[in-house]
Amino acid sequence: MSARSSALETLRAAGRRITPERDLLVRIIDRNPHLDATEIYRLARKTRPRIGLATVYRTLNLLKELGVVRASELGEAHRHYEVRGDEHVHLVCSECGRVVDVPAPKRLRAQAEARGFQVERYRLELIGRCADCAARCEES
Amino acid sequence: MSARSSALETLRAAGRRITPERDLLVRIIDRNPHLDATEIYRLARKTRPRIGLATVYRTLNLLKELGVVRASELGEAHRHYEVRGDEHVHLVCSECGRVVDVPAPKRLRAQAEARGFQVERYRLELIGRCADCAARCEES
């Protein structure tokens, strides 16, 4: 099942309406991970010029509540959204801003829970230089 | 050497002035980890009522540039500041908001660097219930 149809299904199950705006936004987030609200808005307007920024924010918050997307603040910047799948770690390049995902280590959760802390979710971002940018910095 | 005097030393070394405002703000951040700008401002006004919020922000940014403090967005919220010491993980309680620090595992860095990613710094927050809140939820 695609992330898109699963998201729409979740909406339906929660008794919320499926509107063209919501469908469009889900598709955009699904296809482009790590966009912020303004970027999502910009993309959405290409398809649906009359969509409002408020709708983007309202939809993002709704999807977040329903657990369809997750928000994270990549390297000091604004809030970025992505469909929730497996837990993973963000590698954020401080040079080009590119974001690479790597699967998350299981040990973290275990360590925290050994201290009596019940982990619900986590946010992990490593900020630094991606391989490309590191190489470019070497040569110059 | 205390975090405070070390911070002031860093200011001096960078050729920046040591003002009563800066000294006060460093002391506040040092004594109370995980405060946001407004909370720091509120505390600062108790001692120095005429201090401006802009000074708080300017000082926080300066200290961040100098590497004296680090900023992180705890559990969706605003930006929080703390003096930079050892790398560590934040355990953020979703119930009471309490933040517990635990030392950071070294493996993370190694894993990322195995992929050619040069880690400069990272942000890691586990959100969930602290031991106390978990216990309280059990009994009720």
Add this chain to the structure above:
DNA sequence: ATGGCTGCAAACACTTTGCATCGGC
């Protein structure tokens, strides 16, 4: 047809900036 959803604009919260004054060096 009814209530949720949208677009628009105004309100909000947080952060930065312009400028005259002040004070660390």
Add this chain to the structure above:
DNA sequence: GCCGATGCAAAGTGTTTGCAGCCAT
């Protein structure tokens, strides 16, 4: 005394909210 730092207020961002009309159900 010089120049950086401050306080105040105004401007900038990013996000939320009030409201009249619209449309999915």
